Amino acid sequence: MSDAVKIGFVPFSAAPKGVLVLFTDESLKFGSASAKILGSATELVKRAAAASRFKGKSGSSLDILAPAGLKVDRLIVAGTGKSGELKPEDYIKIGGATVARLKSGADAVTIVAELPTAAMHPADIASIAAGLRLRAYSFDRYKTKKKDDDSRLKANVSIAVADVSAARKAFAPVDSTTDGVLVARDLVNEPPNVLYPEEFAKRASQLRKLGVKVEVFDTKAMTRLGMGALLGVAQGSVREGRMVIMRWDGGKKGDKPVGFVGKGVCFDTGGISIKPAGNMEEMKGDMAGAACVVGLMHALAARKARVNVVGAIGLVENMPDGNAQRPGDIVTTMSGQTIEIINTDAEGRLVLADVLWYVAKTFKPKFMVDLATLTGAIMVALGTEHAGLFSNNDELSERLALAGRATGEHVWRMPLGPAYDKLIDSKFADMKNTGGRYGGSITAAQLLQRFVDGTPWAHLDIAGTGIGAPASDINTSFGTGYGVRLLDRLVADYYEGKK
Numbered sequence: 284m285s286d287a288v289k290i291g292f293v294p295f296s297a298a299p300k301g302v303l304v305l306f307t308d309e310s311l312k313f314g315s316a317s318a319k320i321l322g323s324a325t326e327l328v329k330r331a332a333a334a335s336r337f338k339g340k341s342g343s344s345l346d347i348l349a350p351a352g353l354k355v356d357r358l359i360v361a362g363t364g365k366s367g368e369l370k371p372e373d374y375i376k377i378g379g380a381t382v383a384r385l386k387s388g389a390d391a392v393t394i395v396a397e398l399p400t401a402a403m404h405p406a407d408i409a410s411i412a413a414g415l416r417l418r419a420y421s422f423d424r425y426k427t428k429k430k431d432d433d434s435r436l437k438a439n440v441s442i443a444v445a446d447v448s449a450a451r452k453a454f455a456p457v458d459s460t461t462d463g464v465l466v467a468r469d470l471v472n473e474p475p476n477v478l479y480p481e482e483f484a485k486r487a488s489q490l491r492k493l494g495v496k497v498e499v500f501d502t503k504a505m506t507r508l509g510m511g512a513l514l515g516v517a518q519g520s521v522r523e524g525r526m527v528i529m530r531w532d533g534g535k536k537g538d539k540p541v542g543f544v545g546k547g548v549c550f551d552t553g554g555i556s557i558k559p560a561g562n563m564e565e566m567k568g569d570m571a572g573a574a575c576v577v578g579l580m581h582a583l584a585a586r587k588a589r590v591n592v593v594g595a596i597g598l599v600e601n602m603p604d605g606n607a608q609r610p611g612d613i614v615t616t617m618s619g620q621t622i623e624i625i626n627t628d629a630e631g632r633l634v635l636a637d638v639l640w641y642v643a644k645t646f647k648p649k650f651m652v653d654l655a656t657l658t659g660a661i662m663v664a665l666g667t668e669h670a671g672l673f674s675n676n677d678e679l680s681e682r683l684a685l686a687g688r689a690t691g692e693h694v695w696r697m698p699l700g701p702a703y704d705k706l707i708d709s710k711f712a713d714m715k716n717t718g719g720r721y722g723g724s725i726t727a728a729q730l731l732q733r734f735v736d737g738t739p740w741a742h743l744d745i746a747g748t749g750i751g752a753p754a755s756d757i758n759t760s761f762g763t764g765y766g767v768r769l770l771d772r773l774v775a776d777y778y779e780g781k782k
């Protein structure tokens with residue numbers, strides 16, 4: 284995890300240092316604390332705004348070096364657009380965009396958390412702080428030479444606020460959630476020679492430090508459970524597969540848990556149905572679902588969420604090999620249902636089939652949500668803006684959509700139904716692992732649904748949102764950490780009384 288920015292809160296009255304960041308909107312006015320700091324420099328800002336046709340639009344800013352009349356090195360005036368229309372998800376972007384403006388060389392930064400109309404609310408300030416950390420993240424563990432053009436930020440950021448203790452209180456849990464996002468990104472960004480199933484299980488085991496109970500199942504244990512689908516994928520690799528069960532019991536004793544399940548294909552070559560070489564390196568990120576579950580468990584445990592949660596991840600490497608499974612093979616899942624393998628590259632659903640069943644049967648969760656970089660087809664349908672949401676439960680779907688809007692981690696519901704389900708019926712087994720050319724994300728979800736045993740369930744296809752999305756205000760790295768903030772919010776809204 285990178286610690287590029289250190290964040291603290293100070294009162295509005297504190298003297299700003301280094302780089303000063305103020306916010307304005309399309310009125311081009313300033314709030315009272317900002318106006319007080321500016322003092323006679325207000326005139327300078329007005330002239331600079333006129334000279335550069337700055338209109339306070341969202342994403343635009345004024346950048347004034349060595350501003351006369353101020354004891355700071357640089358003044359950035361950032362526009363927020365129409366400040367009355369700012370949504371919760373906008374504040375995190377404001378934080379991220381601020382980091383983008385700072386660049387290297389800024390040791391000290393003061394951000395005044397005020398809009399022209401009023402001081403910002405503690406929750407919005409916390410979002411800005413989270414945005415700062417998310418944007419400042421970079422994965423550079425394997426860069427041995429610091430580049431000259433290194434433009435990454437390393438700074439002490441003071442956020443000036445109306446109420447320091449309220450801001451600290453609001454930020455504490457958000458900071459934990461942000462840690463969880465960065466944990467997930469680190470896992471996704473690690474190279475596949477380093478992060479194979481056994482190593483992944485070791486990293487997940489570090490959650491024990493936060494009070495999470497972690498149980499690791501090896502090949503023998505999974506064989507005993509009859510997890511023939513997961514093991515069928517794993518058998519082509521010299522790296523053994525693992526299943527990891529993580530439990531955070533922060534709720535009432537005996538309360539049924541909620542379940543989160545992640546696809547953890549540490550590398551997906553496609554197996555015998557091998558993928559083309561172009562961009563295959565990105566398939567190190569085929570464990571983004573599992574990374575999200577680990578990041579989420581980190582977040583929930585770190586902020587001591589008052590809820591019982593089970594996190595479950597199926598970890599394998601999908602390789603072509605003399606011992607790899609073949610198209611035509613039939614595997615028997617833990618549920619007893621059989622699956623004919625048509626394409627060994629449709630491996631994620633095989634892994635999830637056994638883990639979903641295990642979680643449904645063992646824990647009887649209130650609901651379960653799985654995350655998986657499952658299909659290229661979901662990227663064709665939804666791009667990188669929405670994860671595909673498939674569910675047997677309208678209420679859970681609605682809650683996920685709301686959490687998506689609150690966090691900016693959006694979901695879009697896709698259909699399920701008997702006509703799609705029929706497409707995976709097989710001549711030789713109970714089902715086959717692909718459903719033909721059309722509706723590829725849906726037939727994948729239909730297979731998963733056959734293993735949830737009636738549990739209220741949602742599947743998030745994060746192939747587009749979890750890895751390789753274009754740089755955004757809050758992320759410039761390959762792994763996005765998508766899903767951690769979404770599901771952390773789902774849990775918060777579900778249990779912590781907002782709804």
Ligand code: BES
Nearest residue numbers: 569626628629656657658659660717746
């Ligand atoms: N891991 C891939 C899906 C994927 C592709 C994720 C690109 C992220 C980026 C998955 O295992 C896969 O290979 N799916 C196949 C299914 C097909 C063989 C039915 C696909 O989408 O092509």
Ligand code: MN
Nearest residue numbers: 551628629630
């Ligand atoms: Mn695949």
Ligand code: ZN
Nearest residue numbers: 548551569631
């Ligand atoms: Zn895959």
